[in-house]
Amino acid sequence: MIHIPRAEYTRRRKALMAQMEPNSIAILPAAAVAIRNRDVEHVYRQDSDFQYLSGFPEPEAVIVLMPGRQHGEYVLFCRERNAERELWDGLRAGTEGAIRDFGADDAFPITDIDDILPGLIEGRDRVYSAMGSNAEFDRHLMEWINVIRSKAHLGAQPPNEFVALDHLLHDMRLYKSAAEVKVMREAARISCAAHVKAMQASRAGLHEFSLEAELDYEFRKGGAKMPAYGSIVAAGRNSCILHYQQNDAVLKNGDLVLIDAGCEIDCYASDITRTWPVNGRFSPEQKAIYEIVLASQEAAFAEIAPDKHWNQAHEATVQVITAGLVRLGLLQGDVDELIASEAYKAFYMHRAGHWLGMDVHDVGEYKVGGEWRVLEVGMALTVEPGIYISPDNPNVAKKWRGIGVRIEDDVVVTKQGCEILTGGVPKTVAEIEALMAAAR
Ligand code: GLY
Numbered sequence: 001m002i003h004i005p006r007a008e009y010t011r012r013r014k015a016l017m018a019q020m021e022p023n024s025i026a027i028l029p030a031a032a033v034a035i036r037n038r039d040v041e042h043v044y045r046q047d048s049d050f051q052y053l054s055g056f057p058e059p060e061a062v063i064v065l066m067p068g069r070q071h072g073e074y075v076l077f078c079r080e081r082n083a084e085r086e087l088w089d090g091l092r093a094g095t096e097g098a099i100r101d102f103g104a105d106d107a108f109p110i111t112d113i114d115d116i117l118p119g120l121i122e123g124r125d126r127v128y129s130a131m132g133s134n135a136e137f138d139r140h141l142m143e144w145i146n147v148i149r150s151k152a153h154l155g156a157q158p159p160n161e162f163v164a165l166d167h168l169l170h171d172m173r174l175y176k177s178a179a180e181v182k183v184m185r186e187a188a189r190i191s192c193a194a195h196v197k198a199m200q201a202s203r204a205g206l207h208e209f210s211l212e213a214e215l216d217y218e219f220r221k222g223g224a225k226m227p228a229y230g231s232i233v234a235a236g237r238n239s240c241i242l243h244y245q246q247n248d249a250v251l252k253n254g255d256l257v258l259i260d261a262g263c264e265i266d267c268y269a270s271d272i273t274r275t276w277p278v279n280g281r282f283s284p285e286q287k288a289i290y291e292i293v294l295a296s297q298e299a300a301f302a303e304i305a306p307d308k309h310w311n312q313a314h315e316a317t318v319q320v321i322t323a324g325l326v327r328l329g330l331l332q333g334d335v336d337e338l339i340a341s342e343a344y345k346a347f348y349m350h351r352a353g354h355w356l357g358m359d360v361h362d363v364g365e366y367k368v369g370g371e372w373r374v375l376e377v378g379m380a381l382t383v384e385p386g387i388y389i390s391p392d393n394p395n396v397a398k399k400w401r402g403i404g405v406r407i408e409d410d411v412v413v414t415k416q417g418c419e420i421l422t423g424g425v426p427k428t429v430a431e432i433e434a435l436m437a438a439a440r
């Protein structure tokens with residue numbers, strides 16, 4: 001299995017600690033187990049920041065980083081080995097495993113954290129944590145601080161500054177290393193195979209969930225534990241619902257189906273959308289809309305390169321889509337004025353993409369100092385223009401209504417421009433029709 005090598009986690013911790021102020025401490029908790037219903041749990045997914053710094057896959061754990069600490073800079077609190085619990089729930093690393101397999105300098109049972117952590121914080125000037133994102137953990141942190149404060153009369157020195165860890169960490173996460181790109185390529189490869197499978201399986205009379213089953217099968221077969229987000233399988237008018245999740249309607253002859261789905265590998269997401277005709281042949285109206293979306297995506301790719309800013313790709317899609325809608329008579333007027341008045345938003349109401357990484361809508365600032373961020377090598381993003389003609393839009397001829405098209409690919413910025421990670425699934429009308437015809 002392709003995964004992030006252990007050495008990379010060490011490198012990330014060192015890079016973060018190098019950016020922390022002297023005499024500081026960073027503390028971050030693992031994701032909690034989420035209850036689905038009564039005693040059934042959701043599939044466990046580690047918190048992305050926690051995973052980024054440790055690769056440690058268990059709940060009930062806390063990372064502590066103390067740059068410059070003589071007895072070890074990286075301390076991990078985690079669950080102890082427990083034969084009884086491991087019989088029921090699976091193996092645990094334990095404190096020995098945390099050191100041996102996950103590179104911790106020191107490890108303690110999580111049950112001892114209240115006794116040990118105040119002593120580690122004491123004397124440090126600054127605490128870095130993801131304040132505000134985990135209310136329960138914030139409360140614990142204040143309790144640990146208060147333990148130190150209560151001993152001030154004995155000479156204990158509580159920290160005076162609390163710093164948002166996100167700022168440093170999320171900027172690091174925005175730049176993907178070679179190892180990360182490799183994992184993202186693998187997630188993309190599997191997701192491409194899944195979209196191809198769903199295209200080939202597409203038939204009138206099936207349900208949206210029949211195609212979702214094809215996706216899930218390919219994801220799991222490829223080694224993915226789970227989709228990176230709830231798969232959207234939206235046929236007919238459902239294609240106009242941007243985050244449609246029901247996935248239970250019947251696929252009808254003559255309709256399009258829009259699938260927005262991608263798997264996750266080693267906590268890295270892929271995010272692909274393809275739209276195709278249920279019966280394998282685009283109608284003239286479907287084709288006309290599709291070609292505009294595709295051309296807008298091509299225009300966007302040309303705007304993704306070092307030194308171009310974040311919004312240029314979006315602007316390119318708006319330009320091509322608005323001009324295309326005017327050409328088809330779906331919008332009337334001057335293209336520049338329609339853009340200025342945002343008239344296109346009746347058909348294209350979302351942005352052309354987002355950062356992509358461990359979270360499907362990944363972390364990282366889009367603006368710096370009030371200006372759109374300039375793209376740099378290693379940044380990963382999606383390019384996903386769309387046109388959605390509401391089934392209830394009274395301003396367009398009936399033949400257009402209910403057509404929703406989105407085309408989404410994942411790219412990484414390179415020196416020359418960008419690498420498209422998700423090129424392995426057909427995209428032109430001719431390619432899609434040929435693939436579907438061959439599967440009939
Ligand atoms: N799948 C959600 C998105 O494309 O942003």
Ligand code: MN
Pocket residue numbers: 260261271272273408
């Ligand atoms: Mn998507």
Ligand code: MN
Pocket residue numbers: 271353354382384408
């Ligand atoms: Mn997306």
